[in-house]
Amino acid sequence: xxxxxxxxxxxxxxxxxxxxxxxxxEAGSRNLFDELQVLGAHLLWHPALSEATGRDVQDLLNDIIxxxxxxxxxxxxxxxxxxxxxxxxxxxxxxxxxxxxxxxxDLAARxxxxxxxxxxxxxxxxxxxxxxxxxxxxxxxxxxxxxxxLGADFVSSExxxxxxxxxxxxxxxxxxxxxxxxxxxxxxxxxxxxLGRPRFISNHLAHHGCDRNEFYEFKASAATLSxxxxxxxxxxxxxxxxxxxCNLRAWNxxxxxxxxxxxCIACTAPAxxxxxxxxxxxxxxxxxxxxxxxxxxxxxxxLAALSKSATPERVRRNAHADHVVVPPGRVPGPxxxxxxxx
Amino acid sequence: xxxxxxxxxxxxEGDLEVNLQIDxxxxxxxxxxxxxxxGFENILQGRPALDALVIAPRICGICSVSQSLAAATAxxxxxxxxxxxxxxxxxxxxxxxENIADHLTHFYLFFMPDFARDIYADQPWxxxxxxxxxxxxxxxxxxWLEQRRRLLHVLGIVAGKWPHSLAFQPGGSxxxxxxxxxxxxxxxxxxxxxxxxxxxxxxxxxxxxELTNADALFAWADNHPTGDFAQFLTVSRACxxxxxxxxxxxxxxxxxxxNLEGSLFSRGVFDPATGKRNSVNIDAFSEDLTSTWMQGAxxxxxxxxxxxxxxxxxxxxxxxxxxxxxxxxxxxALARQVVDGQALICDLVRAGKTHVQARIVARLIETARLxxxxxxxxxxxxxxxxxxEEKPMVKTGTGSGLIEAARGSLGHWLAIKNGQLSHYQIIAxxxxxxxxxxxxxVAGPLEQALVGTPVRAxxxxxxxxxxxxxxxxxxxVCTVH
Numbered sequence: 138x139x140x141x142x143x144x145x146x147x148x149x150x151x152x153x154x155x156x157x158x159x160x161x162x163e164a165g166s167r168n169l170f171d172e173l174q175v176l177g178a179h180l181l182w183h184p185a186l187s188e189a190t191g192r193d194v195q196d197l198l199n200d201i202i203x204x205x206x207x208x209x210x211x212x213x214x215x216x217x218x219x220x221x222x223x224x225x226x227x228x229x230x231x232x233x234x235x236x237x238x239x240x241x242x243d244l245a246a247r248x249x250x251x252x253x254x255x256x257x258x259x260x261x262x263x264x265x266x267x268x269x270x271x272x273x274x275x276x277x278x279x280x281x282x283x284x285x286x287l288g289a290d291f292v293s294s295e296x297x298x299x300x301x302x303x304x305x306x307x308x309x310x311x312x313x314x315x316x317x318x319x320x321x322x323x324x325x326x327x328x329x330x331x332l333g334r335p336r337f338i339s340n341h342l343a344h345h346g347c348d349r350n351e352f353y354e355f356k357a358s359a360a361t362l363s364x365x366x367x368x369x370x371x372x373x374x375x376x377x378x379x380x381x382x383c384n385l386r387a388w389n390x391x392x393x394x395x396x397x398x399x400x401c402i403a404c405t406a407p408a409x410x411x412x413x414x415x416x417x418x419x420x421x422x423x424x425x426x427x428x429x430x431x432x433x434x435x436x437x438x439x440l441a442a443l444s445k446s447a448t449p450e451r452v453r454r455n456a457h458a459d460h461v462v463v464p465p466g467r468v469p470g471p472x473x474x475x476x477x478x479x
Numbered sequence: 480x481x482x483x484x485x486x487x488x489x490x491x492e493g494d495l496e497v498n499l500q501i502d503x504x505x506x507x508x509x510x511x512x513x514x515x516x517x518g519f520e521n522i523l524q525g526r527p528a529l530d531a532l533v534i535a536p537r538i539c540g541i542c543s544v545s546q547s548l549a550a551a552t553a554x555x556x557x558x559x560x561x562x563x564x565x566x567x568x569x570x571x572x573x574x575x576x577e578n579i580a581d582h583l584t585h586f587y588l589f590f591m592p593d594f595a596r597d598i599y600a601d602q603p604w605x606x607x608x609x610x611x612x613x614x615x616x617x618x619x620x621x622x623w624l625e626q627r628r629r630l631l632h633v634l635g636i637v638a639g640k641w642p643h644s645l646a647f648q649p650g651g652s653x654x655x656x657x658x659x660x661x662x663x664x665x666x667x668x669x670x671x672x673x674x675x676x677x678x679x680x681x682x683x684x685x686x687x688x689e690l691t692n693a694d695a696l697f698a699w700a701d702n703h704p705t706g707d708f709a710q711f712l713t714v715s716r717a718c719x720x721x722x723x724x725x726x727x728x729x730x731x732x733x734x735x736x737x738n739l740e741g742s743l744f745s746r747g748v749f750d751p752a753t754g755k756r757n758s759v760n761i762d763a764f765s766e767d768l769t770s771t772w773m774q775g776a777x778x779x780x781x782x783x784x785x786x787x788x789x790x791x792x793x794x795x796x797x798x799x800x801x802x803x804x805x806x807x808x809x810x811x812a813l814a815r816q817v818v819d820g821q822a823l824i825c826d827l828v829r830a831g832k833t834h835v836q837a838r839i840v841a842r843l844i845e846t847a848r849l850x851x852x853x854x855x856x857x858x859x860x861x862x863x864x865x866x867x868e869e870k871p872m873v874k875t876g877t878g879s880g881l882i883e884a885a886r887g888s889l890g891h892w893l894a895i896k897n898g899q900l901s902h903y904q905i906i907a908x909x910x911x912x913x914x915x916x917x918x919x920x921v922a923g924p925l926e927q928a929l930v931g932t933p934v935r936a937x938x939x940x941x942x943x944x945x946x947x948x949x950x951x952x953x954x955x956v957c958t959v960h
Contacts, residue, residue: 156540170626188614191940231486231496389635397639398653461653
């Protein structure tokens, strides 16, 4: 926050499902509006939350583009629809008669920070899936190719590329913590990973903290989605490769994908929309193709064989049930005369 | 006679532009434009059948569970799978939580803030409405957001996360619930009950759901004036919201929240003009592309094909025009409650037309009814019994999944060939409500409801138009998909 001036945020929805907004509405220990107020942040306009409509919004957008209203953070949710044939007609801004793609480009030139909210805005996401005729792109990437709408060389007035909060939808904490860090001015290029994501999120793998960890260690694998076992060997789980502290924090109070009984689909990764058969693990000669990041294949095979041979009966049986059938702990028996009685 | 283009239209989910023709202070004709196209039906083509469970929910981050359940239902139908009872209950609990979150978010964040606009500053109720509902600062909205976060714990437990879960499969739910989780679910729903009985109704829910007619409703409101619902009723009387946004079209519901015995809300079509209730013939659905930037013959969604044509002259929306027996229909909580025969809501539309007031009351009455049902579903869960029936997906087949999302009837139609989706068509609730004109020139429900809406002198974003549009709680992202 600069010398008492509010930190001005403009949030627009491009080719979006609205899910990132639904997610951020959950942010904060109390409620989003209190959270923003404490930060000294002012929501210039948000399509789902603000009072202003129609003409007033047209005026606001023009004022920002003309430099009459300053903009700290431009938050874009959703992929940019550039089709058909580059015309942008797949999303014309209502009332303005201009393509959203053009409006975003004009606003980005005025923003101190440009923030891509969700995998659509960052990398294209679902609207950019194969077969799509929407010509959807992310703000500065299309899949993992740099460029996107704004181009590889784009930097906002603070000298940063687009800050990519990927995830479909991202955790509310990822969105609010990133915006909060920006309001304190405590963010530099070193805080971004190679794909423009804040490192305090992408330093972790979705696998870290997974409550199926014991099954993973023993390669006690689930055979179907409702089984409790590890989802990696058979059911396509990408958590050992996917960025995000997904299992280090709670989703909606106490959940996560793997806690909900289904595999990680790497929704924080570029091009996750083009995976086919999400819940099947591709294998060559019985060995999963997608091994944990930085794990040599030979080591994985050797460790898997060893751990499988050492799997306790409890872990083996629970891996193939949808609830715990064998509880942990020793079964109480008669007191042994041979034992230490001290 | 003047023309007015209204947009960007906010506090609707997604993009909307409304074009109005105005004469002597009244709207004489309206055209609804859904200006965003993403192409989900194309994206789904050629994908392995079960990939629909990843892609379809992402049509909408607001009605994500609804889209998920429609896709799972269509696949279940294609594969001939029967869910275990626990799977049905889990789906109902998650769906109930999402739908209530939608209804109350609409009430607190989208609809009511318009009455806190300065245009109403001379009204006796203005100060208290500003206190509760002013956009981004109202105390009611802040309290609702805190309650909403608590309510979404239901989805954390049952679905892992929200929006966009993969918990709902053709065979049931991937998440088995143990006794501890069951108790946590119950306590979350009971917290919601407390919020409704304290903030929304200021009375116990049974007293509200037992109201049978408009007179009883307003008498009740006079005795419970502190609740936000009563505040709405005060505003509604002052602004004659029962005369605003009137339309006389069939009301349709696919029936909602199924279990082994049937469904909580019944299925059917009700014609307010005649007062008759009939069964729904989904074979009589069609999609007309006359006013849509697409080319293709009018056809049933199981057979329809469409090709984008962004330069089509006579078109004005990306939304298709769905019809039942060649007629537009209104869908939503109001339609669901009328089709189900809920006495109060039936009484509110007894004059043969739906209106703004009835649409808002129906959502809140439905919310009250749902909470009791959710408590019952949670209690009926049987930990240790199966939640999911495992059966492989068919390589060839067809299926349809018709459900009720918060905003009304949602249908998915799919065909599978060689394990891949060869056809996928979706008709979403707001596709029905915000339909453009069809070949016969018949306007969609919103377009009809806007006719007659008053426009004050020099208003560039007419306030009454805002009320009518938002009374439908449009979900524009679902509409075109």
